[in-house]
Amino acid sequence: MKAFSKASSILRLFKEAILGSEQNFTEGNINRAIFLLSVPMILEMSMEALFAVVDVFYVSRLNDNDALAAVTLTESMLTLIYSIAIGLSMGVTALVARRVGEKDIPAASVAAVQSLYIGVGISLVISVGGLIFAKDLLALMGASPSIIQNCSGYTQWMLGGNLTIMLLFLINAIFRGAGDASLALRALVISNGLNIVLDPIFIFGFGPIPAFGVEGAAIATNIGRGLGVLYQIYHLWKGKGLIKVHVENFMLQTKVMANLIRISVGGTLQFLIGSASWIFLVRIISTFGSEALAGYSIAIRVIIFTILPSWGMANASATLVGQNLGAGQPERAEQSVWKTGFFNMIFLVGVMIIFLLFARPILEFFTRDEKVIEVGIECLRVIALGYVFYGYGMVIAQSFNGAGDTRTPTLLNFFGFWCFQIPLAYALAITFEFGPTGVYAAISIAESAIAIAGILIFRQGKWKGVKI
DSSP, rough: OHHHHHHHHHHOOOHHHHTTOOEEEEHHHHHHHHHHHHHHHHHHHHHHHHHHHHHHHHTTOOOOHHHHHHHHHHHHHHHHHHHHHHHHHHHHHHHHHHHTTTHHHHHHHHHHHHHHHHHHHHHHHHHHHHHHHHHHHHTTTOOOOOHHHHHHHHHHHHHHHHHHHHHHHHHHHHHTTOOOOOHHHHHHHHHHHHHHHHHHHHHHTTTBBBTTTTHHHHHHHHHHHHHHHHHHHHHOOOOOOOOOOOOOSSSSOHHHHHHHHHHHHHHHHHHHHHHHHHHHHHHHHHHHHHHHHHHHHHHHHHHHHHHHHHHHHHHHHHHHHHHHHHHOOOHHHHHHHHHHHHHHHHHHHHHHHHHHHHHHHHHHOOOOOHHHHHHHHHHHHHHHHTHHHHHHHHHHHHHHHTTTTTTHHHHHIIIIIIIIHHHHHHHIIIIIIITTTHHHHHHHHHHHHHHHHHHHHTOOOOOOOOOO
């Protein structure tokens, strides 16, 4: 009976987390707060990860390594956009969460609108550049002439439609900062559901819709994300959530915008540094041919599929830190971080074991090319070895960001990625001739080192006194 009662209690809590009935996490049981925030955020990040997995699944059915390579090269460029979106998202989550903790909901709504102005402005500049210079960017990334000639349409669609990425991240960050993670989840469920249905239609053709090939994956993704954004906007304007946008919020508030930019710059830089390092890693791997790039493409999407849910738990930690610091409870904020980090580590260790044991069947689900499979297996297994430390590391990084201290993780990323990971990857892959395996080893080693350094700095507690 005790087991049944406990299971029933967990199910009720799960339902509450999905429905989003609680928005203030500055009091009550910490484990309960972590659960209520983490469940929808983990599912939200799983939905975000599905975009990449679904695209590469259907594109792989074209049996065209050039198409897969184009997806990989474009995705590496999109990571720069993700970096900006995530950096701005960290700023708005921190600011909204702090204002919610201070019980100043009107100020939280103002901050939400100012973040959207910034995101739209940046996105429009990127869209114009992507539409005009797609082929040049692919060439810069080391794409072969056949990739540039046949697959540049995919790159144009993805870069040109980056506004949907930017708004999805920013509006969901507003919901998360207010503790309404379930609404962010529902927006991505809608986007992904449409993407799953539309991907095969636009890639392979259906009825009056012609087969667009790899370009069709980008069309489907943009339509899915676009409708998800419309759902978000409706709830910001008409919804019943804590944060509501009214006409008076549309006025430009330069002081709020400046504060938001100040907080977000560090977050954007830390992800730009990390994303730029991934571009260099892809550039190194591209020297080993299309098979190596295709294997890496599939494996890295599988890795993202497991990492993003873990980021969901890390995002929960950021919200808990922001709200509790706003409520004047720094010790509760710290306790939330250590508990969330432990849960996250346990989750990723489980994923690591799965990758070590079942890498081949996972890769065979996407492709039957043996050379591509061998590269992908090596990638999954080697990178997964760093998951033990990375589970704690990502929670610590997001906790700094939730406190408004984006400088510390930025410096950690700069020294960890640019001064350590990239030189190590080049040395192992090229100088010592380990090939792509050298790149994977460098990723695992660098991520572990960054996580350990972050934990040591976090223990000093200076983040508790950051003012935003």
